[in-house]
Amino acid sequence: MKMEEMSLSGLDNSKLEAMAHEIYTDLIDDACLGLCFEVHRAVKCGYFLLDETDPESMKDFEIVDQPGVDIFGQVYNQWKNKECVCPNCNRSIAASRFAPHLEKCLGMGRNSSRIANRRIASSNNMNKSESDQEDNDDINDNDWSYGSEKKAKKRKSDKVFLHSLKQPGFVNPNSPRRSKSIKHKNGELSTGSSDPYKYTYNSGINYETLGPEELRSLLTTQCGVISEHTKKMCTRSLRCPQHTDEQRRTVRVFLLGPSALTELCSSRSPVFPGGRSLPEPEPSVENDSYDPSENQALMSRLQWDGSSDISPSDSASSKTSTNNSESKKTKKKKPHLGLSSGSGSGSGSSQQGLGSSSTKKKKPKLLAPPTPSIYNDIN
Amino acid sequence: MSKEAQMRATINQKLIEMGERERLKELLRAKLIECGWKDQLKAHCKDVIREKGLEHVTVEDLVAEITPKGRALVPDSVKKELLQRIKTFLAQHATL
Numbered sequence: 001m002k003m004e005e006m007s008l009s010g011l012d013n014s015k016l017e018a019m020a021h022e023i024y025t026d027l028i029d030d031a032c033l034g035l036c037f038e039v040h041r042a043v044k045c046g047y048f049l050l051d052e053t054d055p056e057s058m059k060d061f062e063i064v065d066q067p068g069v070d071i072f073g074q075v076y077n078q079w080k081n082k083e084c085v086c087p088n089c090n091r092s093i094a095a096s097r098f099a100p101h102l103e104k105c106l107g108m109g110r111n112s113s114r115i116a117n118r119r120i121a122s123s124n125n126m127n128k129s130e131s132d133q134e135d136n137d138d139i140n141d142n143d144w145s146y147g148s149e150k151k152a153k154k155r156k157s158d159k160v161f162l163h164s165l166k167q168p169g170f171v172n173p174n175s176p177r178r179s180k181s182i183k184h185k186n187g188e189l190s191t192g193s194s195d196p197y198k199y200t201y202n203s204g205i206n207y208e209t210l211g212p213e214e215l216r217s218l219l220t221t222q223c224g225v226i227s228e229h230t231k232k233m234c235t236r237s238l239r240c241p242q243h244t245d246e247q248r249r250t251v252r253v254f255l256l257g258p259s260a261l262t263e264l265c266s267s268r269s270p271v272f273p274g275g276r277s278l279p280e281p282e283p284s285v286e287n288d289s290y291d292p293s294e295n296q297a298l299m300s301r302l303q304w305d306g307s308s309d310i311s312p313s314d315s316a317s318s319k320t321s322t323n324n325s326e327s328k329k330t331k332k333k334k335p336h337l338g339l340s341s342g343s344g345s346g347s348g349s350s351q352q353g354l355g356s357s358s359t360k361k362k363k364p365k366l367l368a369p370p371t372p373s374i375y376n377d378i379n
Numbered sequence: 380m381s382k383e384a385q386m387r388a389t390i391n392q393k394l395i396e397m398g399e400r401e402r403l404k405e406l407l408r409a410k411l412i413e414c415g416w417k418d419q420l421k422a423h424c425k426d427v428i429r430e431k432g433l434e435h436v437t438v439e440d441l442v443a444e445i446t447p448k449g450r451a452l453v454p455d456s457v458k459k460e461l462l463q464r465i466k467t468f469l470a471q472h473a474t475l
Contacts, residue, residue: 016473019387020465023394025450027407027461032449034408035417036441039424043436048428 207233207255215255224251386473393472403464410457420449 042048064073083092088105103109107116207215207226218224223234225243233251234243394400411417427444428436 015383016466016469019390020462020469022387023391023465024458024461027400027403028450028453029446030404031407031411032420032446033442035420035424035449036438036445039421039428040436040438040441043428043433049425049433 206231212256219252219255223248224255226251226254390469390473394468399468403461406464407457407461410460411453414454414457416449416452416454416457419452420445423448 039048063071065071066073069075079095082095084095084098085092086098086101086105088102093101104112104115107113207224208231210218218233221238223236223238223240223243225234225240225247226232227234234240236242238248391400394403424441424445427441431440
């Protein structure tokens with residue numbers, strides 16, 4: 001074995017190459033032979049010449065190379081330009097759009113019922129919201145539930161709309177989405193309404209037409225920030241996310257004068273930049289801004305609820321506020337009168353503005369001279 | 380038998396036993412079809428058949444005509460790759 005090994009390793013490369021070449025040639029010959037057998041069998045079995053056709057047929061099926069035509073000679077867009085007349089509405093529709101049009105036109109098919117339902121829902125929404133906006137002030141009790149109902153309905157109709165929106169190329173002029181976006185653009189589409197209590201669907205409010213009393217009452221309930229584009233006041237709530245409290249404060253200063261801030265601060269305005277530092281001024285002024293009936297009710301409440309309102313730190317808000325954190329915030333802020341940043345106090349107080357509004361009326365009064373009266377009563 | 384011949388025989392034996400020869404054959408076939416060698420040769424066969432007459436073609440005729448042309452028509456890349464593989468095999472197994 002060793003001898004053989006030595007002899008094998010002694011083979012130089014040329015011999016190895018020769019061997020390799022020989023093996024290669026063998027393989028090639030095998031391939032050729034295989035082909036020959038295949039062809040010969042095909043000839044003898046008669047299927048060798050099957051793929052040959054006569055020249056005439058060859059010409060018929062030649063590859064076409066003209067512009068505007070595919071390789072078979074057929075026109076590409078032949079049916080695109082043709083128009084069909086719809087038997088239902090008698091309009092001429094493009095052929096490629098005919099089937100979907102017919103689906104909607106006849107009211108059959110999956111999407112047409114969905115669209116119809118959504119239209120009904122949105123038209124219901126619009127009718128309801130428009131008619132009941134004016135009653136908003138009267139139906140104070142129902143405010144929360146009403147708002148949530150409206151929101152729920154809108155979400156539902158939005159969902160339906162979004163589903164149907166998945167169809168390409170479908171635009172509904174009545175879409176709630178469109179109207180929603182319209183609503184939030186502060187009154188771009190509306191004419192200025194002179195009646196502040198008329199909450200038109202699209203509007204902001206034109207502040208120039210309002211008197212000071214109206215403005216004040218408006219600003220106590222609404223955001224009121226004046227949009228640069230439309231010069232109208234934002235009709236959203238006091239906590240509307242589009243505007244900051246700084247903006248709201250600026251608007252109030254602008255509209256009512258700086259002195260008005262004190263009134264508003266001691267009332268339930270959302271902005272308290274130095275609000276906490278102004279408990280003293282004008283409890284009488286407050287009476288002017290509120291209905292006398294409200295005021296009397298407050299006074300009576302103060303007397304009756306004196307026990308619970310003892311400590312100025314634990315103002316009535318702690319008892320009646322909906323949010324405990326609010327009261328905590330007020331506790332923190334009272335020692336920092338006038339130090340807290342406008343935004344910080346604004347945010348805290350803006351929350352309170354939304355909560356029980358009556359508590360706000362009470363608190364400054366408690367800090368004000370009336371508090372000693374309460375003490376006196378109890379003592 | 381000379382040593383060389385003996386060695387050749389050994390190598391061939393190994394090729395077959397290990398199945399390497401089959402693998403090489405399949406590889407070659409696939410590559411020849413891919414590069415169009417088979418179609419070229421088939422067209423040549425047609426000519427031969429037309430020449431000899433459809434009824435009277437024999438295997439020997441075909442083989443005699445086809446093989447030299449077939450050998451010549453193999454593209455270089457295929458040839459090189461196959462040789463490479465064979466040499467690798469030899470290098471691995473020629474010393475054993």
